[in-house]
Amino acid sequence: MANSRSKYTRARIRARGRRRPRRGGASWFYAAIALIVVAFVTIGVITISGRSSADTPPQPGNPSTGEAGDHWHAAFAANVCGEWLGNPQVFETAADNPNVRAGIHTHGDGFIHIHPFTKSEGGDNATVGRFLSYGGWSASEDSVSLWAGPAADPEQTDWSNGDKCPPGTPYAGQKGVVKWSLDCIEQGGSVSDYKAQDRDVIAIGFVPKSEDLGVPPNANAAPDNDGGDTTPISKKACTTTVPGEETTTTVAGAVPETTVETTPTS
Numbered sequence: 001m002a003n004s005r006s007k008y009t010r011a012r013i014r015a016r017g018r019r020r021p022r023r024g025g026a027s028w029f030y031a032a033i034a035l036i037v038v039a040f041v042t043i044g045v046i047t048i049s050g051r052s053s054a055d056t057p058p059q060p061g062n063p064s065t066g067e068a069g070d071h072w073h074a075a076f077a078a079n080v081c082g083e084w085l086g087n088p089q090v091f092e093t094a095a096d097n098p099n100v101r102a103g104i105h106t107h108g109d110g111f112i113h114i115h116p117f118t119k120s121e122g123g124d125n126a127t128v129g130r131f132l133s134y135g136g137w138s139a140s141e142d143s144v145s146l147w148a149g150p151a152a153d154p155e156q157t158d159w160s161n162g163d164k165c166p167p168g169t170p171y172a173g174q175k176g177v178v179k180w181s182l183d184c185i186e187q188g189g190s191v192s193d194y195k196a197q198d199r200d201v202i203a204i205g206f207v208p209k210s211e212d213l214g215v216p217p218n219a220n221a222a223p224d225n226d227g228g229d230t231t232p233i234s235k236k237a238c239t240t241t242v243p244g245e246e247t248t249t250t251v252a253g254a255v256p257e258t259t260v261e262t263t264p265t266s
């Protein structure tokens with residue numbers, strides 16, 4: 001009798017050993033950890049996205065404390081059918097509302113002056129599209145509306161992919177496409193989406209698909225002195241120097257040197 005009881009006891013012990021452990025407690029633990037991780041990631045994403053346009057440069061100044069904001073400059077030019085247009089005209093208020101001060105504007109010097117007055121035009125909102133909109137112009141991947149046209153057709157300011165260059169332009173009769181470049185390197189997408197950086201060289205244009213925009217005439221210039229850096233821009237890809245050739249620099253307003261021929265006296 002005692003022997004049968006011991007066998008029964010050993011059988012119960014073996015049966016218990018074969019039972020799978022309950023995992024309900026562990027499942028709840030891991031689920032709770034996962035929820036905590038998801039919550040932290042969500043908070044982080046919201047925080048970063050909230051800062052993207054409010055806390056990243058260029059930042060506006062603080063009028064209440066007198067603290068200066070960021071003050072950037074980017075060279076800007078447009079090439080239509082092989083001809084570089086004149087600089088965009090001066091503006092410091094929005095074209096559609098003269099009561100709105102434009103913190104992204106131009107002094108007519110071929111530069112975008114970027115010193116936001118409000119957070120709405122600072123940070124990631126300081127785009128080329130914002131500048132163009134303030135000036136009354138626009139640009140997308142397949143069309144541009146500019147401030148002037150080429151000398152042969154100055155009234156033609158709107159261009160779309162597939163339009164033909166007018167007679168009198170270097171690419172007369174050829175179909176063009178909208179292009180843009182950064183530091184003299186062609187880019188994809190729309191220039192309007194690009195957040196301009198300090199000392200960029202930005203060019204937009206309408207030229208045949210097989211042609212490059214080239215080096216903007218102000219790629220190595222300096223902006224007007226309005227309180228920001230006035231050091232001339234220097235970008236490796238935008239050099240116009242040919243190896244082995246001597247180059248000269250022309251200063252705006254300078255009187256060109258003249259050579260006077262004289263007859264030797266005996």
